[in-house]
Amino acid sequence: MKGFAGKLLRVDLTEGKWKSEPLDEDAARKFMGSKGYAAYILFRELKKGVEPLSPDNKVVIMTGPLTGTQGPMPNRFSVCTRSPLTGAWVDSHCGGFWGPELKFAGWDGIIIEGKAKGPVHLKVRDGTVELEDAKGLWGKGTFETVRALDLNEHQLRKMRVLSIGPAGERMAHIACVIADGRAAGRGGTGAVLGSKNLKAVSVIGTGKVEVADEGKFSPMAKEARAKLSASKGLKDRTLDGTAANIRPVNNSGGLPTRNFQSGKFERMDEIAGDSFAKHLWNGSRNLSPCWGCVSPCAHYALLERYGGVRDDGPEYETVALIGSNLGISDREVIAYADRLLDDAGLDTISFGNTLGFIIECFEKGLVGKDDTNGLELKFGDSELLIKAIGLAQSREGRLGELLADGSMRAARSIGKGSGDFAMHVKGLEIPAYDPRASPGQALSYAVSDRGACHLRPFMYASEHFGNPPRLDATTTEGRGKEVKSGQERSAIADALGICKFYAYGLSLVKDVIPLVVAATGFDYSVEEFLLVGERINNLTRAFNCREGFDIKDDSLPGRVKVPLKDGKRAGMPMDIESMRAEYYRECGWDARGVPTEEKLRNLGLDFAFK
Numbered sequence: 001m002k003g004f005a006g007k008l009l010r011v012d013l014t015e016g017k018w019k020s021e022p023l024d025e026d027a028a029r030k031f032m033g034s035k036g037y038a039a040y041i042l043f044r045e046l047k048k049g050v051e052p053l054s055p056d057n058k059v060v061i062m063t064g065p066l067t068g069t070q071g072p073m074p075n076r077f078s079v080c081t082r083s084p085l086t087g088a089w090v091d092s093h094c095g096g097f098w099g100p101e102l103k104f105a106g107w108d109g110i111i112i113e114g115k116a117k118g119p120v121h122l123k124v125r126d127g128t129v130e131l132e133d134a135k136g137l138w139g140k141g142t143f144e145t146v147r148a149l150d151l152n153e154h155q156l157r158k159m160r161v162l163s164i165g166p167a168g169e170r171m172a173h174i175a176c177v178i179a180d181g182r183a184a185g186r187g188g189t190g191a192v193l194g195s196k197n198l199k200a201v202s203v204i205g206t207g208k209v210e211v212a213d214e215g216k217f218s219p220m221a222k223e224a225r226a227k228l229s230a231s232k233g234l235k236d237r238t239l240d241g242t243a244a245n246i247r248p249v250n251n252s253g254g255l256p257t258r259n260f261q262s263g264k265f266e267r268m269d270e271i272a273g274d275s276f277a278k279h280l281w282n283g284s285r286n287l288s289p290c291w292g293c294v295s296p297c298a299h300y301a302l303l304e305r306y307g308g309v310r311d312d313g314p315e316y317e318t319v320a321l322i323g324s325n326l327g328i329s330d331r332e333v334i335a336y337a338d339r340l341l342d343d344a345g346l347d348t349i350s351f352g353n354t355l356g357f358i359i360e361c362f363e364k365g366l367v368g369k370d371d372t373n374g375l376e377l378k379f380g381d382s383e384l385l386i387k388a389i390g391l392a393q394s395r396e397g398r399l400g401e402l403l404a405d406g407s408m409r410a411a412r413s414i415g416k417g418s419g420d421f422a423m424h425v426k427g428l429e430i431p432a433y434d435p436r437a438s439p440g441q442a443l444s445y446a447v448s449d450r451g452a453c454h455l456r457p458f459m460y461a462s463e464h465f466g467n468p469p470r471l472d473a474t475t476t477e478g479r480g481k482e483v484k485s486g487q488e489r490s491a492i493a494d495a496l497g498i499c500k501f502y503a504y505g506l507s508l509v510k511d512v513i514p515l516v517v518a519a520t521g522f523d524y525s526v527e528e529f530l531l532v533g534e535r536i537n538n539l540t541r542a543f544n545c546r547e548g549f550d551i552k553d554d555s556l557p558g559r560v561k562v563p564l565k566d567g568k569r570a571g572m573p574m575d576i577e578s579m580r581a582e583y584y585r586e587c588g589w590d591a592r593g594v595p596t597e598e599k600l601r602n603l604g605l606d607f608a609f610k
Contacts, residue, residue: 001025001520002210002211002212002520003066003212004028004065004108005023005103005106005107005108005209007021007023008022008023008109009111009124009129011129011131013055013120013131013197013198014114014116018129018131023037023108028520030532031495031539032065032516033064033067034064034076034091034494034495034497035491035494035536036539038109039080039091039540039543041058042080042089043543048546052083052084052191052195053192053195055196057082059189059192060109060111060112061077061109061112061201062077062080063102063103063108063497065519065520067100067103067497068099068101068104069217070217070225071217071292071519072498072506072515073293073294073502075100075290075292075497076099077094077099077497078093078094078184078494079093079177079189082192083188083428084192085173085174085191087427088427088449088450088544088547089450089540089544090186091450092183092185092186092187093184093494094179095182095291095499096181097158097179097291098179099291100291100292101160101203102160103205103207103209104207105127105204105207106207110201112193112198114196115196116131116196118134118135119135120133120134120198120199121134121149121201121202122202124201124202125204126206126207134199136148137199139169140165140166141166141345142165142178145163153202157206159202159203161200161202161203162179162202162203163200163345164190164193164198164200165178165190165343165346165393166345166394167190167191167344167346167404168194170194170404171191171195172393172395173404173406174346174354174404174406175190175345175347175404176190176345176346176347177193178190181288181312182312183347185347185348186347186349186350186428187450190345213521220514220515221515224502224515228295228506229294230505231505233505234501234504238287239277241273241276241277241297241299243272243314243316243319246273246319246324247268249432249464253434254438254564254567256423256430256432256433257327258326258356258359259325260430260434262564262565263566264566264567267329271324271329271334276314276331280331281300281301286299287299287300288300288312298315299313300312301335303332303339304332305332306336310339311338311339313338314334314348316432317348317431317432318338318341318349321349321352321353322334322337322338322341322352322355322385325352325432326359328380330382337386337389340386344393351388353407353430354403354410355385356423357422358410360421361418362376363377363378366414366417367414371399372399373396373397392404402414406427406428406429407429408422409427419557419558421557421558422557423559425445425553426448428450428453430445431453433454434564435560435574436569437460437564438460438463438464439473439475439479439579440459440460441459441460442556442560443479443583444483445556446576446580447580447583449541449543455490457483457487457489457490459479459486476575478582479579480581480582481582483583484537484583484586488530488536488537491532491537492508492530492533495533495536496512496516509526513529535603535604538595538603538608541593545594550593551591551593554580555576560574561573
């Protein structure tokens, strides 16, 4: 097989054994890689009702066919499992260098099953695989874990390390996986690895990814990189990072502020991307690109107030959720908190969202100091933010427990009507685009397979970015069709192992399909290629329906019923029901949102029909 390494590494932690398995070529054509192929594995291998933190759950860490090639932004991998945070399907994605390195070592992915007797480190060196004792790493943060492993390794080639922090070890439901300082952030994947006693996976690979037709692939890849380099949208991201979105989102009235009580932050100028660039990112010169990226959006800061410690980021979502959403505008505090969260292995989106929720509960008198470890909770308190990270990673006291397991469980524990302003969907905290400002984003959040996700698809841009925006944010017409199409294209990008920012300069049909054909040798027609996205979306939906999810879970928090006061949609209610019904019809699902037998069979998913 070309484009692919052609084999998977299956690791049984209970037995302490591993074996190599061939990649199924037919499945690779139908599902590509990463999210798609992982869904194919997990649907068939996980039993209905498997407990997410039990040894019976499995984790698939998977790359795509373009990962590690010279294609557009070819650096992504995914961590897929049944989520302990939501109970639903979750695929969480990460850039950096780890994914390409796994391909260079000759593996498309790793299937992790069982539970080790004690902490272990999975060591992959090309075709050599070892499980090493990791008791000495247990309790260390993700950055210290990398340093400790580096001290024991004397290689000419840099080791790439994926690890969990103390939060994952304690199975915090919002724990994530960190690789190269970047996060596979969502859905509690770090908790699942923690439940298996798997502390880290380090990789060194000395091979290369071979493509089917180098003569066609190389010039097309070169042209694709040139188009991306010329993209104004990406140049703006290189200057101001993804935090460039702070200003337009605030202007639209959709920037989460004080637990989504408002969509405008009065100190927005202090946390906008250009402010980070000027004051922390050395005039945008401190770039920290992922492997193979021609137009990097990531920056790093050396934080003088905190002894010169380095923070890679923060990204837009982090700036908003631990910044404006908590009423905090101190850039250096936000960057330091970002560093601490990554070291702890905590999802910055879920953490900032959950802390904002608990602060509002405190201000409303729904919790007291007995619930907050004696702390006074208030918005705008930078010291509280730093303390809360430590409490969450250690699960210290009642406040630490509430923070560690996310807003849905916190609301259930607190009660007293707090669930109306616990900002999550299916248990996954809402990202930094208020759904009331964007009907397309609201629908996207509601029906996403993993819970609230701003990238399945990113409808906010269609309704608010551009001059004029492509869609009218004041109407819900046609959003079901738009979201279906966007979801499927998003699934394809994830399955290929490429960054979704490819869309700033490339067409999926005109530019990406020919690259995939040249890389893999699969003679996709446009129709067959696009069906891959629909097949993946239906398979993960079927996974969730098997676990009891349906229309009742495709909903938004009570707060969304209260219109925003600012922006294009000021005073306008959000009609999720009609958009959701249209989306189900477009997908070919029944009125409860369950894929029909006919739909699944037409997509070649006979095994998924229950």
